[in-house]
Amino acid sequence: MLRFLIILLQLIIILSVTIFLIINSFNISFDIGDFSYNFSSNLLIIVFSILITIVVLINFIYFKTKFVFQKYSLANKLARTQKGYDFFVESMIALLNKDNKAAINSARKMKGILKEETSLNLLLQSEILKIEKKSNELVGIYDLMVKNDKTKTLGYRGLMEQSLKEQDYHHAFVYGEKLFLLNPRIEKLYHTLLNVIAKTKNWNQLINITDRAYSNKIIKKDEAFENKSIAFYEIAKIKMKSDLKEATKLIEKAISYKGDFSPYIKLYAQMLFTANNSFKALKVLKKYWSQNPSGLLRSSITEVLKENKINQIESIKIIISKNQSNEESKKLLIDFAIYFNDWSVARDNIKGIIGSNPSREICLFMSEIELGEFNDIQKSEGWKLRANNAGFDYYWVCKYTNNPQKNWSALSESGHFNSLEWMQPKMLSVL
Secondary structure (H helix, E strand, C coil): CHHHHHHHHHHHHHHHHHHHHHHCCCEEEEEECCEEEEEEHHHHHHHHHHHHHHHHHHHHHHHHHHHHHHHHHHHHHHHHHHHHHHHHHHHHHHHHCCCHHHHHHHHHHHHHHCCCCHHHHHHHHHHHHHHHCCHHHHHHHHHHHHCCCCCHHHHHHHHHHHHHHCCCHHHHHHHHHHHHHHCCCCCCHHHHHHHHHHHHCCHHHHHHHHHHHHHCCCCCHHHHHHHHHHHHHHHHHHHCCCCHHHHHHHHHHHHHHHCCCHHHHHHHHHHHHHCCCHHHHHHHHHHHHHHCCCHHHHHHHHHHHHHCCCCCHHHHHHHCCCCCCCHHHHHHHHHHHHHCCCHHHHHHHHHHHCCCCCCHHHHHHHHHHHHHHHCCHHHHHHHHHHHHCCCCCCEEEECCCCCEECCCCCECCCCCECCEEEECCCCCCCC
């Protein structure tokens, strides 16, 4: 509306000026050489008006013609583009139907029409090569996709997946990290990177990636702390061989993130024993046992004390001093009493926990007591028989494969990151 008013105003001004000049006409005269010219101003106005009219008409015809051609060209281009997209859809449907020949044919037609649509061509080629399982050519397409801003994310994802298939975890992480920087919210990307990091033992990157994931609200605080604690635990294990003091600081940091996790406590105590600080090691074990006496922690304490050849029953009594009546405390004392051949302590503490349906562990304790104290082979074998019918011991079991293993590890023997749970396995034949 405003534009129309401006044009109307301009026409009114021009018309007003023209009328004014016509009403107030005057004679124009000038000499050129020997010739003298004389004419009315109205003639000049008429000539000028005719010229303007001709220019306007030419301009109108030119732009009108140009618009018609542009409209035709655009309509033709849109029709071709639509046809190209139709071929793209046909090719994708053919791929879903595993009709590779039809997919390739439609893709070729699409490429002939949508020459400038590089991203669509690359996407379609990658899907076709996936179906045809042409890995080398597929990697080449992914490399081209990485160079295209529209397909960069798909390119890095494809390269990461190809590396994972080939078990090339180093390159899988390189591509995965770049993909994470581009779009950290891709579904399951963070957890895929966790498995890759665990396989490559790139624990410092676990800390960095986890911090990014937490800052982007991909994971919650508890998961971030748990994963970072694993990283510090693994780095501490590596540092233990070269810098025991630094390793001790790292395992303390791991414990600060996750608390009294048994494998961490075991490694912490082992470091203290290695540093010839047995007093502090026993103090640490007493602290965490007092807080949470459990079968899992008992298993770790038993291993670390026997590995470091603790040969006094008094050390065990110090550890359990704050909760001697606890059943797990009694089991810990029984285990070491048997280990030290202190049969009276072993028998006194096992009396109250045998019950009518003793566990496999209690049956094995009784078998060793009968054999060690009285050399009663018959009773010992009887307890062993009961043990065989009492169920399995607790092990670390992978929650994805149900495969048990004796010791906890960040990467399970089945190849899964942080997948182990302390439980009774359904079968022991896989051990």
